[in-house]
Amino acid sequence: MDRRQFVLLSTLFSGISVVNTAAAQFNFGKALEAGQTLLQSETLSDDQLRNYFDQMAADSDNRNRVAGSNDPYGKRLTKLTRGLENYDGLALDYKVYLTPQINAFAMANGTIRVYSGLMDKFTDDEIRYVIGHEIGHVKSGHTKARIQAAMRTSALKSAVAATGGKAAELAESQLGELFGQVITAQHSQANEREADDYALGFMNANRYPAMACVSALEKLDTLSGGGNASWLSTHPSPRERAARLKSQV
Numbered sequence: 135m136d137r138r139q140f141v142l143l144s145t146l147f148s149g150i151s152v153v154n155t156a157a158a159q160f161n162f163g164k165a166l167e168a169g170q171t172l173l174q175s176e177t178l179s180d181d182q183l184r185n186y187f188d189q190m191a192a193d194s195d196n197r198n199r200v201a202g203s204n205d206p207y208g209k210r211l212t213k214l215t216r217g218l219e220n221y222d223g224l225a226l227d228y229k230v231y232l233t234p235q236i237n238a239f240a241m242a243n244g245t246i247r248v249y250s251g252l253m254d255k256f257t258d259d260e261i262r263y264v265i266g267h268e269i270g271h272v273k274s275g276h277t278k279a280r281i282q283a284a285m286r287t288s289a290l291k292s293a294v295a296a297t298g299g300k301a302a303e304l305a306e307s308q309l310g311e312l313f314g315q316v317i318t319a320q321h322s323q324a325n326e327r328e329a330d331d332y333a334l335g336f337m338n339a340n341r342y343p344a345m346a347c348v349s350a351l352e353k354l355d356t357l358s359g360g361g362n363a364s365w366l367s368t369h370p371s372p373r374e375r376a377a378r379l380k381s382q383v
């Protein structure tokens with residue numbers, strides 16, 4: 135299978151199919167009939183953005199099986215993130231989704247979700263690299279840029295405009311749309327490098343072995359034929375990234 139087929143396949147196996155269904159159900163006509171002058175997304179305050187991420191996180195948690203505090207995966211994640219409850223100005227909220235997918239994501243409100251499929255394959259330090267990388271996307275502004283771009287799309291822009299600048303209560307279908315554009319979309323190579331550089335600094339600052347960045351990416355590269363490695367559809371080119379980080383460790 136070539137790379138493009140693989141990305142397509144892993145995309146099909148990831149949450150995107152759910153998002154597409156949600157988007158199809160969304161009533162665009164109703165959203166547009168508000169017909170108001172549209173807000174510039176840049177005028178969305180940090181409070182509003184945080185509110186949208188809070189809504190997205192709650193919606194995503196509803197759509198997934200979340201490990202309880204007594205679940206072995208939940209216990210393991212709590213243990214390996216000890217001391218990382220706050221990092222670089224973010225209060226972090228960690229949870230495990232019980233699913234065979236190899237995936238993880240972070241949101242600008244401090245939400246971190248790690249999938250049990252990833253935890254099955256990765257060591258504690260490799261999981262820490264993934265967490266550091268995801269925080270890197272948030273701290274480098276990639277996540278914020280994406281939500282601002284998503285709010286410029288017609289349906290969501292109208293929803294925001296209709297509330298006169300306050301954070302709108304988004305419908306489930308709108309949250310699905312937003313999740314697809316902010317979390318499930320593929321990062322550019324430049325963004326990946328930036329998040330990897332951040333992750334390397336994260337590992338060093340917390341005295342975790344930096345080589346775990348390299349071994350995690352090499353592992354992902356070997357797993358790339360498996361169909362469950364959804365993280366690869368959003369975070370491309372693990373082999374080149376492993377080689378680049380190896381030269382920096």
Ligand SMILES: [Zn+2]
Nearest residue numbers: 321326329369
């Ligand atoms: Zn990434």
